Amino acid sequence: MAAMGTDDGGPALNRQVETPTDDNETQQENPDSVSDGEYSDETAAWLARTMGGQLENSSIALSNDQYDQARSVLGDDYDKRLEQYVEVAGDTSSDTDDTAAKEFEAARENQRNLTDEVQRYRQQYAAYQTARERGDEREARITARAMERTASNISDRSEALNQNLERIENTTSVDLSSGQTEINETTAEISATQASVREETLVGTTLTVQAIDSTASFSDPGTVFGQIQTENGSVIADEAIELRIENRTQTVQTDSGGVFETQYQPRAATLGSQSISIEYVPDTDSVYLSDNATFTIDVQQVTPDVTSETSTETVRYGDRFNATTSVSVESAGVDEVPVEFAIDGAVVARTTTGPNGTATETIRLPASINDGDRRVVARIPYENRAIAGVQSETPIVVAETRTTLLLNASRAADGIIVEGQLRTVDGDTVAGRPVRLQTDAGGTQRVETTRNGSFRTSLENPPSNESVTVIATFDEPQSNLGNATATATLTAGSGGGNPPVGSDSDSDLLIDTLVAILLGSDERPAAGFGNGIIGYSWLPVVGGGAALTVVGAAWFVVSRIRQPRETDSTVPAAAAEVSMSGPDQTATQPDTTTPTFEDRVETHLDSGNYDAAAMVAYTAVHDALAAKNGLGEGVTHWELLQRSREHGVPEEQMTALETVVEAFETAAFAPSSVDPARAEAAVERAREFRSNGDP
Known part of the structure; x- marks a missing residue:
């Protein structure tokens, strides 16, 4: 083998890196210091x-x-x-x-x-x-x-x-x-x-298969004959063997000649003449190696019956509720079929039907769904597949949730520092929503609330001899959240403004609340402000340090009500757990007998069950990121990607997360199984998350 170079960052085999020169024989500069396209x-x-x-x-x-x-x-x-x-x-x-x-x-x-x-x-x-x-x-x-x-x-x-x-x-x-x-x-x-x-x-094997029927559908499966032999020509006789057809596994019995018969019952296969893959999957301790073969058959479509229901009739922002759907053909449940739940065209959950053809997901209502009479749509996202893409609708009322805005403004060297928080009147923070900030001088800026509902930015600072009023507005028409407005006024010649107006108790409550918000305390007193004017600002203390002084920032909070507030719906504690159908995705409390992540993925990989391995990898990463970034437990896989990026997950981890999510989507929703290399990659990325202390 060639000797290693002494410099890890340089070329191999001890070759020297020549420093490039330009026509004037100027030595190449450090890339860190080169700018404006020079060299x-x-x-x-x-x-x-x-x-x-x-x-x-x-x-x-x-x-x-x-x-x-x-x-x-x-x-x-x-x-x-x-x-x-x-x-x-x-x-x-x-x-x-x-x-x-x-x-x-x-x-x-x-x-x-x-x-x-x-x-x-x-x-x-x-x-x-x-x-x-x-x-x-x-x-x-x-x-x-x-x-x-x-x-x-x-x-x-x-x-x-x-x-x-x-x-x-x-x-x-x-x-x-x-x-x-x-x-x-x-x-x-x-x-x-x-x-x-x-x-x-190990002993190699040869699998041969042939479709006996010319067509296959879910209601009328096609018959397939096959034989399994060893590489030396002997047969695997009188044994129960495992076969994987597309992404489904079944056990069949060979006869004395190694011949078997099975049924092909398509679900996600594309319509028309198709080449269907089938694989012999030996036990993990078997002496035999696996082998693959294909058969050709004409796939025909069946339209299933789809029904759905929800656990409540009225929901509002942040409420959790269960949505259940059932997919059947001639009264027989259709298992392992993907289902999307959507409201107003926005997909709020994805899952897969279980053994009896039913699926239940716990949905947390997002702010983006408009209030009013709506429908929860349960649909099979298929087109030109063996199972037709049909849907069922369940009516639901989305009630408006009133909101309040907390706002503070103070002068700084680089402008007016504006900070605050968007909350519901019940004190729940509202993340990822736009707030418009403007001054009476005409400047406007749009900010988005963070995961704890807060925002902070700077606006252009007028001369200190001029007073300025900052207006914050939350007004999102396509939302189930009510409007809110708040103002803060800075008086001329100071960092504050007019003395606060309102009761002492209101001022104390607001100050306590904002101290908790701005300093990141979890102990935030509940506050319902209604319509009132109260305020505070930060001022320096002579001789060092800082003090919270009740001075010029005036507060004005308005909540708009479009309809009477309904009684909050409740969801049983058990319903708050994410329910994801499919292998290894049932939420359970860990105990000493529960297999570890490594046990589960290795078992699935060793047995060639790449779909299950990909799902286990995704579940481990999903649960950790959802908890770490404050995401809803029912967040879908693509929402997990989007919101993880919004919450500042490093780009390198985002690339790894994309690998896991793409493998999971194939495992859960695609007609074919996850490619072994992709499943391995997804598991490896999940391992990296775990080794970094994320999951």
Whole structure:
């Protein structure tokens, strides 16, 4: 193997990075200090060589089993150089630098994942050898089968990484052949090792299938015959074997000739002549390897009966209620069919029907649904599928919730500091809603409330000898929240304004409330202000420190009522738990007998149940992020992405979260199963979240 370079951030194989020069022989400047497109081409070339060297160093470290080294070489420094390269690429004279930037990013991810997979494989191989030395053939088979999957992932990652490196070479002047050689040698070594493991421990199989019927529908399944043989031509006779047809698993019995018969009952398959995949799935401790085959059949459509109901007739902002739907064909429940719940066209929950064809979701009413008579629509999001996309509607009344605005304004060197909070009259904070701020001088600004309903910004500061009034308005027509307005006046020549008007108790209550808001205390006294004028502002204390002084900021809070307030609906405590149909998604209280996350995903991956593995990965990340970011428990997977980004989840974690969400959506809603590599990637991203202390 080639020797490692002494500089983790430089090129591999001890090659020196030449510092590019311009026509005036000016030495290349530090990328951190180059601006306005100066030396852009030279800077891009330097950064490309630097990152190329880091990629090669990582490959060399990996070939030497130095996994931590392989990861650290592509750590913060690589990320910084990549960020600089992306910025510089926009200023260069070549369009290929933009393409190279994407390849450098993809190469980093594939190299990191390849490192993880190679480390996992070598750990598995050590466990495999130990099991064989102990004479534990069952454990050896289980481990060998896990190694089979890992070796396949390594091959896929290696191929993708080589493509990244080739594209980088084609778009830059960087030579990455040494890194490619190291990658290919590592992959070839593992492939050879796995071939030996397969030869000494596992037996290959051949699956053949044929559709006997020309058509298939949910109400009239198609008959499929097949045979399972070993690689030496013998049959797997008189055994119960597991088959996966598309994303559904079933057990069938072989006869003395290894022949079996099964039924294909389509749900999500596209209409017309289709090539349907079928896979033989051995037990985790089986000596046999899996095999795949396909059969062709004409898929026909069935229109199901869909009914729905809700647990309440009236809801308001933030209320939780249950929505239930039932999908059946000729009175038989249709299981594993995706269902969306929508109000006014906005999807508020997604789930999958259970074994009896029913599904129940706990929905928390968002602010974006307009008040009035509405309908909860339960629909199957299918088009041109074996199960027709139909829907059912349930009427529901969305009652308006009155709101209040708290507002404070104070003068600062850089303008008027405006801060406040949007709340319901019951004291619940309102997140993610727009508030319009304006002054009597004419300036206007729009802000959005944070997850605790607060907002803070600065407005242009008029001369201190002029008084100014700040007006905050919440007025969102397409919403179930009532309007609210608040004003704060700063008098001329001071940081405050007119003395507060109102009762002392009202002033004290407001001050206590705002201290809690602005200092982040959870102990916030309930406040119902109605119509009144009270206020405070922050003033410096001579000699240092700060004091809360009741002075000039005047408050005016108005709540608009469009209709009488209904009695709050209640939901049983059990209904507040998220109910997600499908494998491994039932919310339970942990106990000492509950399998761990690793137990569950490894069990599913070892058995080839990639859909279930993807769902477990998503559930772990969903629950953690929902709790950490204050999201509703019923938040859907795409809402989880959107709101996590809004709440400042780092972009690197957002990319990982997208991987998990996309795999989950395929597992839950797509007609075909999750690709093994995608399921593995989703599980790996979930592991990263857990290792970072997120889930």
